Amino acid sequence: xxxxxxxxxxxxxxxxxxxxxxxxxxxxxxxxxxxxxxxxxxxxxxxxxxxxxxxxxxxxxxxxxxxxxxxxxxxxxxxxxxxxxxxxxxxxxxxxxxxxxxxxxxxxxxxxxxxxxxxxxxxxxxxxxxxxxxxxxxxxxxxxxxxxxxxxxxxxxxxxxxxxxxxxxxxxxxxxxxxxxxxxxxxxxxxxxxxxxxxxxxxxxxxxxxxxxxxxxxxxxxxxxxxxxxxxxxxxxxxxxxxxxxxxxxxxxxxxxxxxxxxxxxxxxxxxxxxxxxxxxxxxxxxxxxxxxxxxxxxxxxxxxxxxxxxxxxxxxxxxxxxxxxxxxxxxxxxxxxxxxxxxxxxxxxxxxxxxxxxxxxxxxxxxxxxxxxxxxxxxxxxxxxxxxxxxxxxxxxxxxxxxxxxxxxxxxxxxxxxxxxxxxxxxxxxxxxxxxxxx
Ligand code: CS2
Numbered sequence: 374x375x376x377x378x379x380x381x382x383x384x385x386x387x388x389x390x391x392x393x394x395x396x397x398x399x400x401x402x403x404x405x406x407x408x409x410x411x412x413x414x415x416x417x418x419x420x421x422x423x424x425x426x427x428x429x430x431x432x433x434x435x436x437x438x439x440x441x442x443x444x445x446x447x448x449x450x451x452x453x454x455x456x457x458x459x460x461x462x463x464x465x466x467x468x469x470x471x472x473x474x475x476x477x478x479x480x481x482x483x484x485x486x487x488x489x490x491x492x493x494x495x496x497x498x499x500x501x502x503x504x505x506x507x508x509x510x511x512x513x514x515x516x517x518x519x520x521x522x523x524x525x526x527x528x529x530x531x532x533x534x535x536x537x538x539x540x541x542x543x544x545x546x547x548x549x550x551x552x553x554x555x556x557x558x559x560x561x562x563x564x565x566x567x568x569x570x571x572x573x574x575x576x577x578x579x580x581x582x583x584x585x586x587x588x589x590x591x592x593x594x595x596x597x598x599x600x601x602x603x604x605x606x607x608x609x610x611x612x613x614x615x616x617x618x619x620x621x622x623x624x625x626x627x628x629x630x631x632x633x634x635x636x637x638x639x640x641x642x643x644x645x646x647x648x649x650x651x652x653x654x655x656x657x658x659x660x661x662x663x664x665x666x667x668x669x670x671x672x673x674x675x676x677x678x679x680x681x682x683x684x685x686x687x688x689x690x691x692x693x694x695x696x697x698x699x700x701x702x703x704x705x706x707x708x709x710x711x712x713x714x715x716x717x718x719x720x721x722x723x724x725x726x727x728x729x730x731x732x733x734x735x736x737x738x739x740x741x742x743x744x745x746x747x748x749x750x751x752x753x754x755x756x757x758x759x760x761x762x763x764x765x766x767x768x769x770x771x772x773x774x775x776x777x778x779x780x781x782x783x784x785x786x787x788x789x790x791x792x793x794x795x796x797x798x799x800x801x802x803x804x805x806x807x808x809x810x811x812x813x
Contacts, residue, residue, distance in 0.1 A: 375468040376407030376448040382475035383412040389552040389577040396446035397601040407448035419450045429573035434684030464492025472506045478698040486522035503540025505590040509548045516545035544586035547613040552577045553687040584612040615666035622703040626724035629731040631689035643681040651807045659718040663710035697749040726794035732756030763795035
């Protein structure tokens with residue numbers, strides 16, 4: 374029997390999060406929950422998994438210790454960039470019931486939608502049942518967004534789209550588990566602990582959460598998912614915003630901070646009492662402001678503990694990757710909530726100043742670093758060119774709608790507050806500037 378789940382984006386996150394949920398479901402309900410997983414471009418990873426017989430190790434670590442798990446959720450692999458037809462064939466296969474995606478913020482392109490739509494067309498033409506198409510990326514209303522992309526690609530195929538609307542669903546979802554990119558150190562630690570050289574190994578924390586909207590092509594799947602610990606709810610928005618704003622929002626801020634202070638990992642940043650105090654203030658005063666998830670203060674406190682997890686060694690520069698794509702998803706909503714309530718989110722203005730300072734490309738001690746963020750060359754060159762003129766730097770970068778949206782890019786009081794923060798960083802240095810902000 375072919376696997377029932379087709380996944381796009383065989384990255385570390387998928388291997389340590391959803392794959393483990395599908396493994397639980399497979400253990401109970403069989404191969405219909407097996408995963409046919411496609412790397413987007415990483416052929417070496419796919420080859421490693423083939424030579425591992427599709428299995429790989431997961432190190433689950435918290436302050437009180439680590440344990441190893443050998444995951445067998447994945448049954449087949451491919452590489453989207455090389456095997457387009459294989460992806461389409463997998464989506465169209467009679468056994469397929471779910472398509473899941475973790476392709477990162479920048480992956481939501483018409484080309485992605487085209488491959489999905491080609492697969493759906495093949496299903497429709499061969500009269501197969503509909504599927505649940507679950508976007509699991511850190512995007513506000515990820516399912517709605519994917520559906521809109523697919524709909525645009527189907528603009529002149531009304532019959533196909535009518536079938537998609539009637540038989541397939543695009544639930545919104547929130548996924549949460551910290552899974553850093555695999556490093557050579559982890560491969561070595563795995564070899565020492567298990568005796569196996571496994572380049573597909575991943576490290577993660579004990580915590581995981583998956584909340585998905587109850588809009589599934591096969592409604593009975595909801596009960597099975599719940600049995601595996603997934604929350605299937607009527608409205609994901611409160612969970613999604615709490616996670617995007619509090620976790621991802623503070624992750625991006627603390628990563629810029631770490632990069633600028635030559636700190637390598639998230640736990641190293643959290644080990645500095647002054648930096649930790651600022652991150653807590655950022656969450657409690659600004660990122661959490663106006664959230665609907667009722668237990669958000671407890672969630673924020675749990676994040677402080679999760680970020681301090683020393684077993685993860687989550688590199689700040691990894692989180693800074695694609696920063697220009699992440700800001701709109703993570704910071705815009707809390708800034709708008711505060712501005713809408715007549716408040717000035719001063720900690721977030723400092724985060725914005727840190728991002729502008731980060732884009733200059735070197736740390737406070739003068740160490741240069743590489744920024745991986747395709748399409749952001751203009752941002753980087755403007756930040757570097759205006760490094761000595763905070764006012765002009767904020768005028769240039771704070772007015773970019775792609776980062777801040779139409780309202781904030783015209784909000785003069787907000788722009789002035791970023792400028793004040795950038796001035797303060799320049800005059801006092803980052804740590805003093807943060808200290809001053811905390812003492813107000
Ligand atoms: C991180 C996320 O790299 C990043 O941008 O903020 O990958 C984060 O670790 C996950 O979303 C946690 O659920």
